[in-house]
Amino acid sequence: MPIESPPLSLERLNATRNSLRDAVVHTAQWHNDALSATLNTSLAFKYENLQRAGSFKIRGATNKIARLLATGAQGNGVIAASAGNHAQGVARAAGLAGLRAVVVMPVNAPLTKVEACRKMGAEVHLHGTNLEQATELAQEVARRDNLAFLSPYDDWDVIAGQASCGLEMFEDDPDVTLAVVPLGGGGLLSGVALALKLQNPAIRVVGVQTDTVAPWRRFLADGSIEEVAPDAHTIADGIKVKRAGELTRQVIARYVDDIVTVSDNAIAEAIVTLLEHTHTIGEGAGVIGLAALMSGRIPVSERDRVVCVISGGNVDTSLVGRSIDYGLASSGRLINLSVTIQDTPGNLAHLLDTVARLSVNIRHVEHRRGELHVPVGMTQVILEMEARGPEHQEQLVTLFQEEGLQVNTLTTRQPKGQA
CATH class of the missing domain: 3.40.50.1100 (Rossmann fold)
Incomplete structure (x- = not known):
């Protein structure tokens, strides 16, 4: 595929940014100590979820x-x-x-x-x-x-506007070595890539899509755009774009170093992680870059200076609770177990005492008896609990098994680094 040179110079991008000063916010770009330590790198977030209208x-x-x-x-x-x-x-x-x-x-x-x-x-x-x-x-x-x-991404004026985000990123940290950016139609990724690469070609720029909606998956390898299934679903609705832009293809082919994908499980975990570590809300599409970093899809080193764009915070409030529970379950902190015990006085109290011994918090208890899969004289207890993580969860299951209890895990979590 022939790669054309985009008609956007650094001079034009700077002029565009200056014209936008009264209309858009120069959003915060803050280093996060805790997540930097977790990922063994220097990580900062570009908070476009705090932008006017809630996104870039x-x-x-x-x-x-x-x-x-x-x-x-x-x-x-x-x-x-x-x-x-x-x-x-x-x-x-x-x-x-x-x-x-x-x-x-x-x-x-x-x-x-x-x-x-x-x-x-x-x-x-x-x-x-x-x-x-x-x-x-x-x-x-x-x-x-x-x-x-107004195209959401396939327009040079739109791309130039989105580039103001990248210009701010470079101004706030000229030593940035890696930029991680959500990828839907490609407008934001194109703008950020241009803004950074025209100032320092050595900066790595990585776009991130979901596993289920990934038309760009093979684009950098062979120039192809992948067809997306009509019924493809993702919690990252902001980048649920099935048609890649023609203009954005030119920029991405020339200036983007890699494109990776992540699962909805990883995105849900990232929503929870962002909330806990920054006290801000990111929608599914907004946190997808963090999801890629947390799940190991983007290699980083302790020498890197990473800026991850949180592109939006317009999450549907009705989905916030469900997304948080989904993220907690995916990370091994929310667990549903079924335990079959004898239906006699004292056994439920003993079961709950066993849970308390490991300081696991119980959110909900449900009894099932008289059903075909539950033997006569027995009761199945469904426990929804909060654990500290996968290891804590496994300790509880092991303890139940050591006491001869029949245990089934109803909530499964996504192994790190897997789709």
Whole structure:
């Protein structure tokens, strides 16, 4: 595949960043001591989850709208298709510019993102079950109503806007050696890669996708874009993009060093880890870079200076609790066991005392008796418990087995480094 040189110079990227200063926040980039020690490297987070509208998307949307206004190409307003973050960025940027904003979102888009767009003044249309179907309607409405369609990633002005994130990363740490960036359509990764590589080509730039939605999986190896299954699911809905951009391919082929994938289990663990170590919320797509680092998908050394972009924090509040439980289970800290004991007085108390001896916290207890799989005179006790980790969990199971109890683990966890 021929690799074209992207028409974005460092001078243009810096000019774009300067034009965005009043509209976007120079987000924090803080070193994390605890996770640096865990990973045996120097790790800092770029907190785009604290950006206006909750993600990096406002950067590209603001720059694109400014360019439309400068050339008189805004028509009767702007329209975008998005699962949430791009829609919110467009809604806010258009509102600040005094433009009509229309967004088309899949019918299964998180309610919090839908309502956020409406509160920012956008007209919201729910259509289709995926981003591709929403995009088709948005482009049709754009032609019918003379609206400017704003691509979430496949546009040089959008990429230049996202590059302001990378320029901030380099300014805050010129010694960065590795940048880890979420990858959906490629707008953020392209912008960050350009901003960093045009200043120091030695910086490693790695994009991260989910295992189930990974059109870029083999791109750097052979230039191919992988077809994604129509029913592919991931908790990282912000990067559930099945069509790779044409312009972003040019940048990624030239400036990105590696692309890796991670499982939803690893993403869920990363949501919990970020919350515990930084006291901030990251959505699934936002924490995917941390997931890749934690699961060993990206090699690091103690000499590296790693900056991991937390690209968004617009997590659906109804999913927060479930995501946390999922992450705790995946990391071995939340466990469900079934234990079969004699249905006689005192046995349940003894069972609970055994759990208490290991300082395991019980969240829920359920009895099952009189079912075909439970022998007469016995009861099956389902225990939902909080442990300190896999080793603690295994100690409990071993103790039950030593007491002659029939134990089955109902919650399994993903081994580190596996998909």
